[in-house]
Amino acid sequence: MAIVDEELPTTIFDFLPCFFQVIGIMVLVSWLNPWAFIPSGIATMCMLYIRYRFAHCSRDLKRLEGITRSPFYSYLTSTIHGLKVIRSCHAENICASEFFSHVDTNTRVEYLFLTTTRWAVIRFDWVTVFFVAIVTLLSIGLRVFGRQFSSADIALTLSYSLSLMGLLQWTIRQSVEIETKMTSVERILEYCSLGQETSVQRLPKYEPSINWPSHGRIVFDNVSISYFQDSPLVLRGISLNIEPG
Structure with missing residues (x-):
């Protein structure tokens, strides 16, 4: 519930301004240097492809993280409530072993989620480096051989291109974050759709x-x-x- 009430709205409010800024910068860069639209389009498609690969894995891992987190907290609560019984039966080692087993399971999934995030970030950085290199070489080539742009236009193009890739990367990551956090909404809807337990029906002759x-x-x-x-x-x-x- 905390993710749905607090983290998800914040992520959405962070994603929307970044998305519109990306659109505005792409329009401005294309207007200043139409040739820069080609590498920016290629870089955008590459990032969207990485996002496609990353989102599926991230969403499933986030769902697993939520599933493995519930036994961890429920076992902790049960242990606290039954602490007197555990001590009286000298079952501290057994309970500690089961508790650490739940913690290890949740930690494995969390580690995989963080590793997957790093995998996507590294590839986003690679795309950014190649994009900036291509735009720089293209701008210098057009300036030296074509004499089409002034130094101010080239500097402005490079400046906005750098901010474009960083902002686009963050926007894509936030969109994936929204998708992964929607798994919490999915779990809430699953709990809401659970059928109610049938009430005990007694025959009239057995009524007290x-x-x-x-x-x-x-x-x-x-x-x-x-x-x-x-x-x-x-x-x-x-x-x-x-x-x-």
Whole structure:
């Protein structure tokens, strides 16, 4: 819930201004130097392809991270509530081993998620380096041989090209971050769509009387119990009498 209420809106508000800034810078760079539109388009397609490969893996890992985090917190809560029983049974080592097992499972997924993020960032940086190199060589070549642009136009083109690639990289990463954090919304919707447990239905002849219980005696007369209607019996033909006091 904290991700949906706090982190997801912040990420969306960070993504939208960056996205519109990227569009504006691309229009400006293309207007200053139309030849720069070619490498910028190629770099954008390369980054989108990396994003496509990165988003699938990142989304699944984030989903696994959420799934493995729930047992970690639930086991911690159960351990705190049952601490007296654990100590009385001298089961500290067993509980600690199970707790560390849950922690290790969650940590493995978190490590894979961070590794995947670094994988994408390194490739984004490679694309940025090649883009800046191509734009620089192209601008210098047009200045030296074509005499088409002034030094001020070339400097402005290079300046905005550098900021464009950094901003585009961050925008793509934020879009992937939004997609991965939407897995929290997905889990909430899954919990909301869970069916309610069926209420216990008793036959009218088994309904207790209004003044029940009238005394403290408990009687089981040939009682058989199963967890479900068609499941095997777990208790069969139990008869006992517990007197009051």
